[in-house]
Amino acid sequence: MTADEQAADQAARGESERVDVTLTVNGETRSLAIDPRTSLLDLLREHLALTGAKKGCDHGQCGACTVHLDGRRIVSCLMPAVQTDGRAVKTIEALASPNGELHPMQRAFIDHDALQCGYCTPGQIMAAVACVDEGHAGSTEEIREYMSGNICRCGAYVGVVSAIQDAAAKMRRT
């Protein structure tokens, strides 16, 4: 049997397999039974209605889907949701403080107009916060290098770099 025939055969036999997964999303424990092929990005967007992380390529090539997994930035489109079992995910929706006050990085993106259409912005901001936390915001060159996994088709790069420099200083102080 070819792979296609196998898949068709499996499909014809009925319900596709479901897998239980339990993860922490923005501080809340979530348990779901999902198709094992579900990416973390689709889990967030289509199952949990957390649509801040965006789909720009679904191939790990653009960074629009960047979220934090156990405190590190990842492209969620390349992460099978089942692999996040028992782990903690943080998305743009939880970056502001619970009283709604913006994170310094969000504030800096507004102040430096580091966005246009806004589609890449949640991914840029999650990557930017990680970039500072990793200690990769030491110079403009370093920021540019470590932010190059996040494509902005609107071309807001100059603003992104100055926003990160601005926010980095404030994040270090807090």
Next chain:
Amino acid sequence: MTSLPYPYTIRVDAEDKVRGKPIYAADDNRPGLLHAALAVSTIAKGRITDIDTQAASAVHGVRLVLTHKTMGAAKSAGFIMGGGYGFQSLQPMLSPAIAYRGQPIALVAAETLEQAVESAHLVRARYAEEPFGVSLDAPGVEVVHQADTPLKNFIPEIASGDADQALSKAPVKIDAVFKAPPQHQNPMELIASVAEWRGNKLTVHEGTQNAEAVRHGVATALGIAPEQVEVISPYLGGGFGQKNSLQMQTLLAAVAARETGRPVKLVVPRATLFHAASFRPESRHHIRLGAERTGKMLAAIHEVDAQTSRHDLFPGEYTATSSRLYGFGSFRGVERLVRTDVQTPGYMRAPFEHPACFAMECCVDELAYSLGQDPVALRLANDTDTDVATGLPFSSRYLAECLKRGAELFGWTRRSMAPRSMRAKDGSAIGWGVAVGAYPGLTTPAVAHLKADEDGCVVISIGGHEMGQGIRTSLANTVSRKLGVLPEKVRAVIGDTRAAPQHLTAGSWGTASAIPAAEDAADAMLMALAEMSPAGIADRTPAEILKAAGRRTLEVEVQRKPPGQPDEILGRLRAGLPSVAGPVYRSHVTFSYIAHFVEVVIEPGTRRIRVPRVVSVADCGRVISPRTAASQVRGGVVWGIGAALRESSEVDPRYGGFLNADLADYVLPVNADIGSIDVEFIDKPDPVFNRSGVKGLGEVAMTGVAPAIANAVFHATGRRLRDLPVRIDHLL
């Protein structure tokens, strides 16, 4: 009021965007949603002889498999440049004919995205193949002179004086051929539609630059009344021309939703998008430029071959801009279209103006060097107030100011003229280049509805689409100034066919069309307020006046059409058809202008080309929203850098279609590719063009960047590179 610069207002939607609010079409998560996926053609041309959907239908969770056999009664909505609504006249899945590789052949709708994707992979088609050609020089392509087609009626050939004779007598001549590759817009947002029926009413949520064309186009395709369709598109995750008409997926999602009785979400994957929407056509430019030994330009002839599809003639308007760059003594433009086996190409930021300015501005640099003249000085010496093509005056033209100010900011006088004369300490070659760009001043009709309430809120409902250019912020700034309310109290309802007719937002006409209409509406409101307030309205907000008069709300509506246009143009607006005037008006011609100054650094070993700094000075009339306008220009410069050094959609003559159909292989500029970009505006209003003095900006920003880079590469290396993009291997 055009006399004062506008304040540096914060982008009004920035906070929603940094919070990741669900504002884009694909963020929709309504209950009962089915997910759709597409299967596409694996041949470049021919017809489907057999399509097998059995395995696809058997996948668990699949609710519908649609093919051309099961689509039911539907027809093409027509080509937007041929009186219709679509980006091309060919609506996939209405017949077994295949016109290009990647053309959708089936749609699957399923309970989950994973099931839909699996099922779409199992659709099997057999084809009868036919020969095809996908590039300008492929065997079997057909060349059409635009002047021999009905297109000549609305895109006249540019001809002024006897350019051939003047050229033959010119003591100095430049004769060169330039090539620009096909490119894809690739906004970060994928094309997506969510379609839902309630009874016989269809609602479409879709990021589009043209909600009215989506509405009328889907209605036409389905054979229903436009009143049965509403299209909601408050935000786009970038447009760049890709989303400027009805796309192929909207009808498919609508049919799937009707057949299943469920809302359907169809998000078109990135790879599919390279064939599912338009692209910038490949073009070739032959330019002959003749001048006196003093540098005075006597003649220019610009001949263009540009790609189109077999099924549509996508018009070429390249020479409409190249002819406006200087006071050429004479000019002749020729536009030829080459029919190839692709989806119909379309508009991508500065669609004609970027390649046209690239070709002409590289030639002008070559002229400067053959005369031994400074490239800025040569440009200034050939500036003009009069349009060569029509003999009419330009309504405003501050191109010389752009050049002078840019040269000053950049430090141009420190440049040494000779190629290969500037080096960095590490041995890198440094090149400094300059080029200008221009873009037609276009206008559309608009209907503006303004509502003020006693709580101090003002809502403006108007045609327009927010794709990141900042139209919401421009509207807020305008209404705020006129009515004396804070910008954050002004809410704009745009991209919504329920609120006002939605003209296509493209061609940099959004601000120049919406802002004067918004000012008209504000004036109408001030008059109405004055009527209800015998004590006068000076220094009082609308809310104060309303409260004093015991009124809760006040609403006014105005409509505005471009100068010299008949009233029928408002009917076209309401019918979702393009209704664009300009750049030639009865008594004047309007263009926006920009000058770019670029430094390139070419590394000695790798020959890698870097662009550490750019200075750009733009004349877009009055700047309505200075903060978002500066971002627009920086974005345009990034696009120019991409076009000059990176972006090209590769075709394979053996298989058809585009090869590098993802974001790893279609190389876009990333953060590390971009250095400093300093932007200034002349910020002088053009009151002849419209009451607000505003001209377009989004596209002119990109024009001229690529030639400035190519000219800088020449300055660094002594090599004239005339094919885009300029690549490392061209310098080895």
